[in-house]
Amino acid sequence: IAAGAGDDTLDIRLVREFTNNLSETTTLTATDLENIVVTNQIPGTTNFLLDLQSTTGEQVLTAVNGNANGKTVFGNVDTGTLIRMVDVKGTVGVDFKGDQAAASDDAFTLEIENVGTVDQPATFTLTQDGTEGQEEGFEILSLAVGGSEGSYLNLEGLALTDITLSGTQHVFLTDSQDLFEELNTLDAGGMTGGGVTINAFNPD
Secondary structure, three states: OOOOOOOOOEEEEEEEOOOEEEEEEEEEEEOOOOOEEEEEEEOEEEEEEEEEEEOOOEEEEEEOOOOOOEEEEEEEEOOOEEEEEEEEEOEEEEEOOOOOOOOOOOOOEEEEOOOOOOOOEEEEEEEEEOOEEEOOOOEEEEOOOOOOOOOEEEOOOOOOOOEEEOOOOEEEEOOOOOOOOOOOOEEEEEEEEOEEEEEEOOOO
């Protein structure tokens, strides 16, 4: 795909008529493609990896998934790309290009709208090479919370030291792996509504 000039969007929809499950890796080759949206409409268990190794120009990646058993992973993503989760009830993973282990100030930005439920938060994780292995090289998260209702988000296995929040809706944050054991700062001063509840590690 040669998207060319302008603000271009590719909308990918996952559908399956005869079976309910999907496990698939797709490599996208594209240039100057700013926005990619993956919408999972499969009701069964899904594990979809979109490999962006051969894609340039991506600025915003959006996952839409109302299935609690659905997982969407974006692989080989340029650092600085905005990640969005909309109506996600399952899992979204991102594998950013490069090695972030050496530095202590690696940051990424995440926007969420109406994700998770009180009984089952949606999960966001950073992966290694698009696999199940977890990446702990990012320390700083800017999280924007929008939508029409509160969100419930599990930041599974992220070794975050700083989280900065903005937005208009309440968000419940947890880390099912280590309860934000490395977290030093949670700044919600940029929120104009809602608020934040966090399930965090207690050293005592």
